[in-house]
Amino acid sequence: MRKIFKTEIQLIVMTVGEDFAQVLSNDKSRVGIIANSLYNFKILKIVPPKVFRPMPRVNSAVISLDLVKSNAISKMYKQLLSLDDKKLRNAFEKILVDRTKREVKELTTMPLFLKKFYELDNNEFVLLNKFIHLLCMER
Numbered sequence: 001m002r003k004i005f006k007t008e009i010q011l012i013v014m015t016v017g018e019d020f021a022q023v024l025s026n027d028k029s030r031v032g033i034i035a036n037s038l039y040n041f042k043i044l045k046i047v048p049p050k051v052f053r054p055m056p057r058v059n060s061a062v063i064s065l066d067l068v069k070s071n072a073i074s075k076m077y078k079q080l081l082s083l084d085d086k087k088l089r090n091a092f093e094k095i096l097v098d099r100t101k102r103e104v105k106e107l108t109t110m111p112l113f114l115k116k117f118y119e120l121d122n123n124e125f126v127l128l129n130k131f132i133h134l135l136c137m138e139r
Contacts, residue, residue: 002118004065005034006081012039012065018046021061030125037077037129039065072136084117088128091117096135107135 004012016024021043026032035041047060068074076095083091089108096104112124120128 001031001035002081002084005038005077008067010067013044013062014065015047015060015062017056018059018061021063024063027129028126029122030120033125033129034077034081035065038068038074040068041065073132076132076136080117087114087116089113 023029024032024035024041025043027036042064044062044064047062049055049057049059052060079095080088080091083094086094089105092108092113093101093104096107099107110127112120112127115124
């Protein structure tokens with residue numbers, strides 16, 4: 001999913017496990033938050049195991065990811081994805097160019113900002129998502 005999130009593909013239709021499709025539709029997981037911030041997500045059809053050879057043990061789901069029109073939140077996630085090798089505090093220094101280093105440092109005092117984007121657990125990611133939404137509402 002990392003590679004998909006870093007691209008600008010307008011429409012993606014793919015088959016995934018039904019459980020993973022549920023994770024993508026959930027806004028309580030890292031991958032679900034990113035997917036729903038960057039794409040309009042839909043489960044198009046549930047596919048039973050018997051239509052595949054070899055037959056998997058689980059149901060599959062045909063899903064579509066349709067790129068959302070660019071907005072402040074999707075732009076911020078795209079920028080964070082491109083800076084995923086940096087700690088979040090340093091990434092936000094590059095993203096929030098309209099703020100001074102001191103202002104960014106004051107905004108990013110929580111311990112989660114000392115981690116890289118993909119090092120966050122789901123609870124930290126939910127906090128980061130709230131932070132991003134608050135930042136985008138300010139602008």
